[in-house]
Amino acid sequence: MPRTWHRWIPAAAAPVAIGAVVLGGVFATSASADPADKTPQQVLELAASSTVDTFSGTIEQSSNLGLPDVSGLGGSSDSGSSSDSSDGSDLSSALELLTASHTLRVYVDGPEQSRVQILDDMAERDAIRNGDDLWLYDSSDSTAVHSTLPADASTAPDASAESLTPAELATRFLDAVDPSTDVTIGDPVTVAGRSAYDLILTPDSSTTLVSSVEIAVDADTGLPLSVDVFAQGTSDPAFHVAFTSLSLDTPSADLFDFTPPAGTDVTEKALPNRDDAPAEGSATPDAGTHPEPIVTGTGWDTIVELPASTDPSSLTDSPMLSQLTTSVDGGHVLQTTLLTVLITDDGRVLAGAVPVESLQAAAGK
Amino acid sequence: MSSSDPRASGLNARRTTRSLGAGFFASELAVLFRRRRTWAMLLALAAVPILIAVAVRISSSGSSGRGPAFIDSITQNGLFVGIAGLTIAIPLFLPLTVGVVAGDSIAGEANTATLRYLLVSPVGRIRLLVVKYLAAVVFCLAAALTLSIAGILIGIALFPVGPVTLLSGDTVGIGDSLVRSLLIALYATVSLLGLSAVGLFISTLTDAPVGAMAATVVLSIVAQVLDSLSQTEWLHPWLFSHYWLGFADLLRQPIEWSSFGQNALLQLGYVVVFGALAYGRFSSKDILS
Structure with missing residues (x-):
């Protein structure tokens, strides 16, 4: 029916119009009024x-x-x-x-x-x-x-x-943010x-898993609006x-x-009262299960180590953990793109935004 | 289809009021709601919450075991029966009935050889499409309200009724909860607008109403299967069934309206695209029956 082809024009135009609206929406959000130029330090102060x-x-x-x-x-x-x-x-x-x-x-x-x-x-x-x-x-x-x-x-x-x-x-x-971090503005x-400033934190370290952190800081109020790691x-x-x-x-x-x-x-749950803790804390059995973590390294390479406190078998025997972890030299490791967790065979837990080799080295100390 | 009587009277009604779009729409509604099939479908939908309520009432008299969240809250508050009924009807029963009505809209007229008489009288093809679509929309609303009201009535009859606990843990009074039930019925109606448009388009493709009905229902199921596969995640926000169960956002405190808006926008897109397709097909088609 060649003489009626024009009746299909709306059918062809409708998806095009919708596509234009969708894409137009994308462009419209990126084309807003830019805030006044600021140095990274000024934006940090604004956020603070x-x-x-x-x-x-x-x-x-x-x-x-x-x-x-x-x-x-x-x-x-x-x-x-x-x-x-x-x-x-x-x-x-x-x-x-x-x-x-x-x-x-x-x-x-x-x-x-x-x-x-x-x-x-x-x-x-x-x-x-x-x-x-x-x-x-x-x-x-x-x-x-x-x-x-x-x-x-x-x-x-x-x-x-x-x-x-x-x-x-x-x-x-x-x-x-410390000297081990480069702060720039995107x-x-x-x-x-x-509209917001795009603060980019780049670790000045070759061993961390984090490549950069982007924080959008609201131009008006300084409230952080988004974080991308x-x-x-x-x-x-x-x-x-x-x-x-x-x-x-x-x-x-x-x-x-x-x-x-x-x-x-x-369920009523009592919160530990910090001031009361020294007075009666020694008597409560809870005190032993929350040992102070040991922190080694600085900045982005920080490694947190929890001493062996709980029965290590309770961690390694958990079916979910055994599915998520892989066995390495000296323990089990949970590897994510940002964080590595090493559970050593003697029950210590080490975690940090670093490769597993760094954790193994820290565990061996 | 044993509907020769209402159809004839509907044609009579059309003949007298055909000059007015509103009159044509009213006569189309009269045809739709004088059909025994329409009432059978509405009764079947009303049976869904009634069956749920009776089954829960019989089985939960002794035990207080935890079932799915909605079924479980029925026993505490009868006003939840309508929502539970809608939850269960939305994936299959509602699309089924809407598919029947929308799929039948044009193909049914073609099949009973009444389409050309409709168009011989000065009823434009566009107006016919619009009126057919609006009638399907009214049926969607009637179906959702039937489920909701039947559920609330059977819930009041069988279970205690009181202030309703929302998903957020807040409690609202009976009046507020009835308003929210109405909003949920509206949400379900809006959710079905896209499927109705798809059904209308399929209905213009064929003279066999059963084929159009089946194709519409199958499409609704395909959309839901695709929506549940993680491999097609990029497609999910574009599927007309994607927000079908999003009415839970109306049960939060305060109401989260964004899913209502996104759903309405998505359905509007389907209505525009498939309405235009239906127009292209229907206006360029030779009406032989």
Whole structure:
């Protein structure tokens, strides 16, 4: 039907139009007003002087650590053996946080009130801090953990979810900036619709696994908006966390007012009080299980060593660990693109952003 | 298809009100909802939450074992039955019924040789396509609301009803939870817009309505299989079924609207592309039946 060919024009034009809109959206986000030029030192000062402590936003986090996705390995089989494998499920939930992609929502109103929500499929994990009350809620098995902060505690112990926000993570990297780090400024970037300086931290070391860290610092407020950690020899970030939306308005106060819903399994968990620890700490058996880690090396080559404390067989016999680790001279090694963990045969644990040879050398000392 | 009576009366209705688009749309709806098949499908959908509720009621009288999260919360609150019903119906039952309605839209008229009479009367082909599509959309809404309302009613009948616990752990009152149930039904309706457009396009390709229905349903299943394979991850955000279960975001506190928006945008893209394809095919086609 040659005379009706023009009736197919809309059908041909529609995908083109949609493609143009999608690509146009990509270009539009990159072509925003550039912030005023600043030296790396000025941006570092801007980030350090950031006073934003009231905001809400959505965060996307993904990682490419070269680890297998273990989300199906241990977490779901909690029906029968949850009582005796609490260590294993803690380990698997920590690994799940590291290996899978997540969408988080954060609401922060000052240092005393915060709420982090990890949005899972058909479920959600919440960490809420309201004054001295700390709540952890997991909707998939309707459990909640409640802790009360000691009145004189200066800093709240980080909930694992909270440490995933770009601001928290960036602060750790920025605090660690020392002469072993080259700080440069890349082209301005747009994160969550805000223009930002792209701070690039490059380790001045040949032995670390980290090739560079990119931190987007909001041009207006100095709030870190995204953190990308690149490993040696990869072009995709090994760890990526960024705001996808950000509002500096005060979040609604009732978000921080958490009461566990009816039918929730609530566990009360006492937090160790630092000031009380010397007085009665010697009597508690817990004191022995948290030995002081030994830190060797400096800057990016830092190696943390945990002395043999727990029964080493409990670590090496764990089926998940034996799947993830490979056997090397003197122990088992868990190799990711950013971090190497060596579990020696005598039960010590060494970790660092360095190749396994450095860990073996440190273990042999 | 034992629907000669409603079809004839529908044609009568068309003849009297054909000058108005709204009248044509109303008569098309009358044809759709006078069909016994439409009511059978809505009843079957209503049976989904009813069966869930009855099964849970019978089996959970003694034990309090933990099942899937939604099924488990039914026993604590009957208002969850509607949501559980939608969750179970969205992957298969809803696409099945939508595939029947959308796949039948043009091919069914062609098959019963009523298509040319429709077009002989001054009903433009574009208007016919639009009205057929809108009727399918109304059916999507009716199907989602049927599931939701049937679930809530059977839940109220069989289980205690009270304030609803959201995924975030917050508790909202009954009024708020009913609003959220309505929003979830709307979300499901929006989710099916893309599939309806695909079905409409397939329906213009053939004169055999069964083939168009089957092809539409098969496509919805293929999309969901692709969505579950990690090897096709790059394709996932483009699949019309990708956000189908994203209505969980409406059960958070505060409501996370981004998945609603992304879903609506994606479905709009499907409507534009497959609407244009359907127009290209239908307007250039020789109507012989």
